[in-house]
Amino acid sequence: xxxxxxxxxxxxxxxxxxxxxxxxxxxxxxxxxxxxxxxxxxxxxxxxxxxxxxxxxxxxxxxxxxxxxxxxxxxxxxxxxxxxxxxxxxxxxxxxxxxxxxxxxxxxxxxxxxxxxxxxxxxxxxxxxxxxxxxxxxxxxxxxxxxxxxxxxxxxxxxxxxxxxxxxxxxxxxxxxxxxxxxxxxxxxxxxxxxxxxxxxxxxxxxxxxxxxxxxxxxxxxxxxxxxxxxxxxxxxxxxxxxxxxxxxxxxxxxxxxxxxxxxxxxxxxxxxxxxxxxxxxxxxxxxxxxxxxxxxxxxxxxxxxxxxxxx
Ligand SMILES: Nc1nc2c(ncn2[C@@H]2O[C@H](COP(=O)(O)OP(=O)(O)O)[C@@H](O)[C@H]2O)c(=O)[nH]1
Ligand SMILES: [Mg+2]
Numbered sequence: 001x002x003x004x005x006x007x008x009x010x011x012x013x014x015x016x017x018x019x020x021x022x023x024x025x026x027x028x029x030x031x032x033x034x035x036x037x038x039x040x041x042x043x044x045x046x047x048x049x050x051x052x053x054x055x056x057x058x059x060x061x062x063x064x065x066x067x068x069x070x071x072x073x074x075x076x077x078x079x080x081x082x083x084x085x086x087x088x089x090x091x092x093x094x095x096x097x098x099x100x101x102x103x104x105x106x107x108x109x110x111x112x113x114x115x116x117x118x119x120x121x122x123x124x125x126x127x128x129x130x131x132x133x134x135x136x137x138x139x140x141x142x143x144x145x146x147x148x149x150x151x152x153x154x155x156x157x158x159x160x161x162x163x164x165x166x167x168x169x170x171x172x173x174x175x176x177x178x179x180x181x182x183x184x185x186x187x188x189x190x191x192x193x194x195x196x197x198x199x200x201x202x203x204x205x206x207x208x209x210x211x212x213x214x215x216x217x218x219x220x221x222x223x224x225x226x227x228x229x230x231x232x233x234x235x236x237x238x239x240x241x242x243x244x245x246x247x248x249x250x251x252x253x254x255x256x257x258x259x260x261x262x263x264x265x266x267x268x269x270x271x272x273x274x275x276x277x278x279x280x281x282x283x284x285x286x287x288x289x290x291x292x293x294x295x296x297x298x299x300x301x302x303x304x305x306x307x308x309x310x311x312x
Contacts, residue, residue: 004074004108004135012108012135019127020112024269027127028304034134039250041073041133042241045142045154048164049172053190054143055079056224057164057233062141064234066107069138074106076132079143080125081111108137126157126261155183156260160240162186162233165204167196176207185217185240188233192221215243269297 004012019030044065046054058077066075112128125142132140144154155161163184165172176182187208189201198221205219218236222229273296274280280292 004105008135009108012132013110015131016110016112016128019124019131022124022127024265024272027124028265031127031130034130038133039254041137042139042160043129043142043158044139044237044241045144045158045161046164047144047154047161047184048188048190049166049169050145052164052166052169053224054164057188057190057222057230058141058143060224060227060230061234062107064230065139065141065237066104068238070106073136073138074104074108075139075141076108076135076137077110077141077143078128078132079109079111080145081113108132108135125153126257126264129157152183153260153264156256159244160185160237162188162237164188164190165200166191167194167200169200173200173203173207176204182207182211182213185215186233186236187217187219188229189219189221190224192223192228193225197221197223214247215240266297269300273297 019027022030046058048054058079062075062077069075110132125144129140129142142154142158161184163172163186165187167189187204189197189204191197192201201219201221208217208219211217218232220229220232220236222233270293273293277296280289283289
């Protein structure tokens with residue numbers, strides 16, 4: 001396939017809109033109707049604080065990624081934007097629509113709000129990824145904000161994780177020193193035209209060098225303004241994907257994804273129950289509220305084990 005026909009583009013757009021708003025019951029019904037994920041599409045995730053420059057970076061990088069896989073299905077970009085942005089980051093779709101790549105037939109771009117999800121991903125991000133993949137793209141570039149548990153959630157959802165940092169991102173570097181952020185496959189010090197970039201890059205290199213991980217994560221300085229570093233990032237992504245194809249255990253990866261998927265469905269279901277039945281909390285007895293929720297989940301379970309039609 002080379003490029004999505006306009007009609008498939010519209011169908012994909014509608015499916016994503018619907019899925020992004022789906023309840024847990026609806027996403028389960030949807031997943032029962034589609035094929036199992038195949039891992040044929042490469043998923044490349046970009047995380048980092050709002051304003052770090054992820055959308056700008058992705059819009060430039062997409063052109064290079066697309067040049068390499070135009071005849072193999074092309075590239076889809078999925079941006080999960082925070083519902084209420086804290087700082088200057090712009091909506092991915094808006095930024096890219098202004099860019100020259102917007103009219104490429106082999107490129108699909110979609111932004112979605114992160115809604116109630118508190119991990120910086122859309123509630124149904126795994127469903128969204130699988131749906132995009134079912135349209136035959138060679139690569140999906142996924143942008144998310146790095147808040148709370150986002151790094152862990154995205155780690156389980158993608159093949160290659162790129163962390164985008166700004167010079168003097170003191171908090172992120174502190175977090176890395178304490179080991180909590182050592183999750184990415186590639187680190188980008190973005191806005192390398194600003195002061196402090198060299199120092200931040202060498203601090204992160206120091207941390208990465210101490211890591212025991214089999215893959216040595218590269219640290220790449222990039223400035224959008226001078227176009228430096230972009231080609232390096234492009235090759236680093238290709239190298240990591242190739243390294244992974246050789247070294248990882250595919251069934252173990254699918255298991256981990258399923259683990260996150262099942263867990264996130266249950267967490268969302270509990271949140272739905274609490275939202276729809278606030279009276280569950282009208283008690284001073286914590287164990288009682290807990291037991292009532294388990295009972296409601298048990299009645300869900302009966303329904304699913306009978307495979308009732310849930311109406312996607
Ligand atoms: N100085 C400088 N500014 C940049 C660079 N890349 C992006 N920006 C600016 O940083 C701001 C946030 O960029 P954006 O891509 O929307 O960040 P996101 O929230 O991480 O997606 C925008 O005003 C960009 O123009 C860069 O390399 N250097
Ligand atoms: Mg953005």
